[in-house]
Amino acid sequence: xxxxxxxxxxxxxxxxxxxxxxxxxxxxxxxxxxxxxxxxxxxxxxxxxxxxxxxxxxxxxxxxxxxxxxxxxxxxxxxxxxxxxxxxxxxxxxxxxxxxxxxxxxxxxxxxxxxxxxxxxxxxxxxxxxxxxxxxxxxxxxxxxxxxxxxxxxxxxxxxxxxxxxxxxxxxxxxxxxxxxxxxxxxxxxxxxxxxxxxxxxxxxxxxxxxxx
Numbered sequence: 001x002x003x004x005x006x007x008x009x010x011x012x013x014x015x016x017x018x019x020x021x022x023x024x025x026x027x028x029x030x031x032x033x034x035x036x037x038x039x040x041x042x043x044x045x046x047x048x049x050x051x052x053x054x055x056x057x058x059x060x061x062x063x064x065x066x067x068x069x070x071x072x073x074x075x076x077x078x079x080x081x082x083x084x085x086x087x088x089x090x091x092x093x094x095x096x097x098x099x100x101x102x103x104x105x106x107x108x109x110x111x112x113x114x115x116x117x118x119x120x121x122x123x124x125x126x127x128x129x130x131x132x133x134x135x136x137x138x139x140x141x142x143x144x145x146x147x148x149x150x151x152x153x154x155x156x157x158x159x160x161x162x163x164x165x166x167x168x169x170x171x172x173x174x175x176x177x178x179x180x181x182x183x184x185x186x187x188x189x190x191x192x193x194x195x196x197x198x199x200x201x202x203x204x205x206x207x208x209x210x211x212x213x
Contacts, residue, residue, distance in 0.1 A: 063201055
């Protein structure tokens with residue numbers, strides 16, 4: 001009974017830690033929309049951070065249960081956590097879309113579909129699923145950003161007095177580094193999501209081994 005309790009506690013603790021960290025990443029990295037001069041560059045960093053954080057927890061949870069669909073469930077937990085955390089901005093008088101919630105769920109669904117279509121093949125989930133998460137999340141998030149209010153207008157309406165001068169909102173330098181952040185964001189995230197997915201799978205193995213020791 002003790003070992004069962006310890007195993008479940010370790011499992012749920014990891015899920016909570018990763019989900020909470022995902023929320024913090026969203027609030028910090030997601031604020032890039034107000035740094036308009038750096039928005040394109042920051043989007044790539046944001047894409048990498050969100051893709052890797054999603055895939056490590058989602059694949060851990062999915063392999064732990066062995067049931068396709070739990071990755072989507074995990075992404076739903078992340079989304080709910082983030083919406084709750086966003087209430088802090090709302091309480092300060094900012095609009096509720098001050099920080100855009102990343103669209104995790106469709107990418108997690110692709111991970112679930114990969115696991116299901118390959119008959120629960122762990123390695124296929126790591127390689128194919130990890131790649132799909134990294135490729136898709138920046139695309140879904142860019143569509144998400146196109147649906148929110150104009151970031152430059154919002155940046156001037158809600159100035160950030162704590163920002164250093166070089167981060168003060170100015171006219172965005174679109175195309176300063178590249179024409180679109182989706183392509184480099186997807187490329188970098190797709191490459192990095194695979195080893196991070198492998199780490200998530202390995203964490204699942206380590207959890208069992210530690211519990212069995």
